[in-house]
Every structure is written in C-alpha cells, then in structure tokens.
Amino acid sequence: MEATKKPAVAIVMGSQTDWPVMEFTRNTLKKFGIESTVKVMSAHRTPHEAVEFAESAADNGYEVIIGAAGGAAHLCGVLAGHTVLPVIGVPVKGWSLDGLDSLLSTVQMPKGVPVATVAIGKAGAINAAILAVQIMGGADAELRAKMVEYKKTMAEEVIAADAALQAEING
Structure with missing residues (x-):
C-alpha cells in the first residue's frame, strides 16, 4: 500500500462562498500532483484559529499557503504575519467594487510582511497554484x-x- 502524501499547500478561504473560485486552485495543483488542504477561516470572525493555523503551518508540513478573501481581505496579511512560509493572496469579488477592494487590501502589505498577490478571481486562483508550483520547484x-x-x-x-x-x- 502506497503512503498517502501529506498536503504541501494550504488553501485558506475567508468564506465558503470563495470555493467556486478557489476550486480552480486545487484542481490546478492536482494537475501537478500536489496535494492540498482546504480550510475556511476568517481574519475577523476566527482570528485565533487563523493565527494558530499560520503559526503551525510549517511544522505541519506545508510549503506554501494560498489565501483568498473578499471585501476587506485581511486574511492573507494575518497569515503572512504569523508564518515564515510564502503566502499567495487571491483577491475574490466581495460585496462591493467588483473585487477591486479585495485586490487593494491583499496587495497593500507593510514592509517585511509580503503577500504575493495575483489577479482577481479565476485567473488569480489558477495563477496562485502555478506560482506555488514554481516556488516549490526551486527545490524539486x-x-x-x-x-x-x-x-x-x-x-x-x-x-x-x-x-x-x-x-x-x-x-
């Protein structure tokens, strides 16, 4: 019996409503043979869980975290502030500004807390997976x-x- 591969990428969404977009991330990772874990947590509604997840991500075997959030989109910044792993942010359409608010919130990180930010929506979800593959490919x-x-x-x-x-x- 073959051993199950541990997920190398964590896909973290601010809301379950982000799944129709983030499913493209998971499917793209699968095409490269990369396992992922998908979680829903909020920087605002479950901040302790988000911090705990980020702080333990490296010890749990993750190599990259891909986060998605709409609206204020603080999730990726919270994750990046509590891990040494690379964090890739996927802005998703929220309730206003057709995702522009999410893009600006995700990309505007303070110095020392980078979040690699990709396009809004489906293209960003796919590109986040591709970028994760490229990051991990540096050593593989x-x-x-x-x-x-x-x-x-x-x-x-x-x-x-x-x-x-x-x-x-x-x-």
Whole structure:
C-alpha cells in the first residue's frame, strides 16, 4: 500500500462562498500532483484559529499557503504575519467594487510582511497554484520538469491557434 502524501499547500478561504473560485486552485495543483488542504477561516470572525493555523503551518508540513478573501481581505496579511512560509493572496469579488477592494487590501502589505498577490478571481486562483508550483520547484527537479512541460504546452496551444487563424484569414 502506497503512503498517502501529506498536503504541501494550504488553501485558506475567508468564506465558503470563495470555493467556486478557489476550486480552480486545487484542481490546478492536482494537475501537478500536489496535494492540498482546504480550510475556511476568517481574519475577523476566527482570528485565533487563523493565527494558530499560520503559526503551525510549517511544522505541519506545508510549503506554501494560498489565501483568498473578499471585501476587506485581511486574511492573507494575518497569515503572512504569523508564518515564515510564502503566502499567495487571491483577491475574490466581495460585496462591493467588483473585487477591486479585495485586490487593494491583499496587495497593500507593510514592509517585511509580503503577500504575493495575483489577479482577481479565476485567473488569480489558477495563477496562485502555478506560482506555488514554481516556488516549490526551486527545490524539486520533478516539479520544475512539470512546469517546463506546462509552459511548452501553453506555447504550442498559442502557435496552433495562430496557425488556425492564419488559415482562416488566408483561405
């Protein structure tokens, strides 16, 4: 029987309503063979749990934390303030400003408490997973090789799309 791999990435959401976006993060990580844990906790409603999770994340085997929050979006900053692990923030659409409020809250961290912030929504959720793979790939040749293949496939798709467009345009 094969041993179960411990999750290397923690996906932490401020609300369960963030799951339709953050599911893309988990699915992208799975494509690279990376296990993840998904949790809901709030910087405002469960601050002690968020701090406890962040403080113990490295000891629990996580290598990267990906956080998502809407509105005031303080979750990633709280997590980053209580861990030495890299934290990637995914701003999600909240109740106002179509996610711009979340983006600004996530990206505006004080010096010494970085949060790598990606795009709002689905693209950000996917990019957070890709960035986590790239971070972990610094010490993992297998992940680096998978990233090389991923980027090669993306390039091939663009080249094929251009060829199809040129054929359509030129008859």
